[in-house]
Amino acid sequence: MKKIVISTGGGDAPGLNAVIYAVVKSAHYRGWEVYGSRNGYKGLLNPEELIHLTPEMVEDITPTGGTILGSTNKGNPFAMPVENMAGETQIVDVSDRIMQNFTAMGFSCHIAVGGDGSLEIAHRFAVEKGMPVIGVPKTIDNDLLATQRTFGCDTAVATATEAIDKLHSTAKSHDRVMVVEVMGRDSGWIAINAGISGCADVILIPEIPFDIDKVCAKINDNELHHKHYAIVVVAEGACGKNEKVICKSQEESEVGRQEVLLGGIGDWVAKQIKKKTGKDTRSLVLGHLQRGGSPTNFDRQLALRFGGAAVRMVEDGIFDHMVALATPNMKPVPLAEAIKSRKKVPLDSDKVMTARDIGICLGD
């Protein structure tokens, strides 16, 4: 009998619980056991935080958002913030302790569900500690090149589209420019998809450094065509030509966090538009709303399929690999390859061409 441990790491994404469901059910079908590690690797570090997951426990979790296991993006076991006796936070390497617990518990495999950061940690465990790991790609940002899609993005896009739809009526009623900042880190997938579907006037993505004067020209052009309002969708990683990417201040950075926190570009764009066009302008940050809620049908199925495929990889003994969508099937991709490069919105894609064709300004 095999014993699998599953963890969810990094920012949560709708569909995580569906992966857990599929792993538990597929393993149970084979007569295997599954344990959940709470808050990323914390359960593997402190075995009292391991949960024995039975089919009964996961019965109704597939349509729910978040993760029943909890998650963290400050839990890198190779550099974990730990409080010492004096109450000070120290960064320590706890990877050996985790490997000892993994062996002592008799686990056959660790299924690590996460984005690029979590998958990189999983790969280090495979290479440096000999842990049999399988990665499952998760992120609302959809920025992993090795898989056609990650789950979570479709739900985030649906949420952002609904928000943009709602902004149209208030923008129109007040003859205003509404600037909405969406997530996505250094990729513009959420912005371009929600922006096109929501019929935005302007979409700014990290892949295209924008010229604020072009953005303002589009808003002025709307006026000439008797449209006195505009919707501007800005990806959090978008950046003006010759400007720096805007991040949250140092005070807001968190101990143990590997990445910078993006945010603030929407407000900057709104201020520039107001200054240069004189239009009444408001900005809002959609933020973590995009990570919440029940996964869409697409995300549910993708997550369930990822979970099922991961268990089949355990059966076939394919470790240090990530399960990837290669329509119409799933395929294993070496983790080393999966963490190498990010997926960007291709500028020659039909999506980008369609945006331009329907009159959306991309800031260039």
Ligand code: F6P
């Ligand atoms: O990677 C997912 C994501 O939601 C990004 O789009 C965003 O930049 C980041 O996580 C926010 O992280 P946190 O939850 O730590 O604020």
